[in-house]
Amino acid sequence: MSTTGEAGGAGRADHRLVPLYQELRRRGVSDFAEVVASFGFPPEEYEGCRTELIALGLIVPTSGTHAAQDELQDAAWVPDGNTVASVDPEIALLRAIDRERARLRKHLAEADRTYSTLETLTATLLRPGSLSGSDVTVEAITDYRRIQQALEDILDATQETSCSMYPTGPARQNPERILRRDRGKLDQGIRIRSLYRSQDAGVPEAAEVLHMRAELGVEVRVAPELPITMVIVDDQYALLPLRPDAPGEGAILAGGPLLVRGFLSLYEHCWHTATPFGDDIAPDRGGDGLSEQQRNALRMLADGMKDEKIARHLGVSLRTVSRLISEVMQELGATSRFEAGVRALRLGWLD
Structure with missing residues (x-):
């Protein structure tokens, strides 16, 4: 009752x-x-x-x-x-509000204490700029559980985009966990790109995972060969095998833009030589290979909007706008924003 x-x-x-x-x-x-x-x-x-x-x-x-x-x-x-x-119901309501306020004050006080404790404990462990600066860190990990934890940690830290490539296919991945994570990150406006081998698309179980990810809005591409297993988060973290020829022996967790951008360049090369997968089923992608967010940024760019106004319309940061426009230019093979607008118009991408 x-x-x-x-x-x-x-x-x-x-x-x-x-x-x-x-x-x-x-x-x-x-x-x-x-x-x-x-x-x-x-x-x-x-x-x-x-x-x-x-x-x-x-x-x-x-x-x-x-x-x-x-x-x-x-x-x-x-x-x-x-x-x-x-x-009296009005009195009961006022009392309920007071109780809720007291409960919230208690939780806020507990959160404040937790924050202060963490700040004190980590002050001596975090180097200045370790999260967004130019420091380079490299950690060799051989314990499988620690590798999985490192992967979870860097993916949870994603702010803008995550990139991954899997030469071994999705067979070792947990589909439910992948899709749950994809859904959460996409809801936050994070761009997710994933590369698989073309032969995985021909395996029913693997192809199903690729299809489900593409349906959610993950950008999935396939290539005949991929050089290495790799996960990159923004330009801050990269996780890759300790030995490419023996991926089971351990992993390297690299941190810092100066180092990670080198791996990101390799990823971009593989990405632009790969073939889009699932464009016919992904609801938020068109035949041009752009995500809906990229298409919106392109339209506003063609209308002559400044980056600040585009950012306000999309509800994203200026950094995200810069990234979106850079991705659109790469997709179009354009060397300037004006050229990107002209090519998009000629191709009918702005219709």
Whole structure:
């Protein structure tokens, strides 16, 4: 019967509580069991109704007679088992709001303490600029569990785009986990690109994973050969095998733009020589090979909008706009923004 949640708040109230509460309001102070019985509720629903209304703050246990002052002072007074007093709904609502405010203040205080503790603990571990600066870091990892954790960590840190290539295909990947992660990142506006071998598209199980990713909006391409397993996040992190000829021996986690951009150049070469996969089923891609976000940026660019205005229209940062336009120019083989607009117009991409 009760619809209250774990925190004591109420969910959707049972419609039968409304007339019951109205009768309790009419009586003011009454025997709860007697009122419930008058509505013909089964005995087993008595406690559920009572708990629900108390949780909502609409009734409070009380006594049939007023308590003496000395009884209240020495805590000798206790409410009757069945007698309750009704509470004005506006008062109940204000009390509920106060309780929620107190709960939120408590959670904010706990979050603030956690943040301060983490800040203190990590202050000596993080180098200045280690997340966005030019420091170069290289870590060799041989423990498989640590490799998986490193992969999860860098993917969770994605801000703009993630790139991956899998010469071994998706056979070793967990499809449910991949799709759940893809969906979350795409919802955040993050661009996801993934390269597979052409032969994987001919394997039903592997092709199904590629199709599902493409349907979500992941940019998937295939190539006859791929040089190395690689995952790149923004221009900050790259995860690749310790030995390309023996990928099972371990991995290298590289950090810092100066180092990662070299791997990104290799990825871009493989990407632009690969063939788009699944354009016929991906809902947010056209025959031009551009994502919907790239197409919108291209249209605004052709209309003469400045980067700042494009960023406001798309709800993204200036850095993202710069990246989108750079990707569009690469896709068109253009060396300038003007040339990109002209070529897109000629190809009918702006229709």
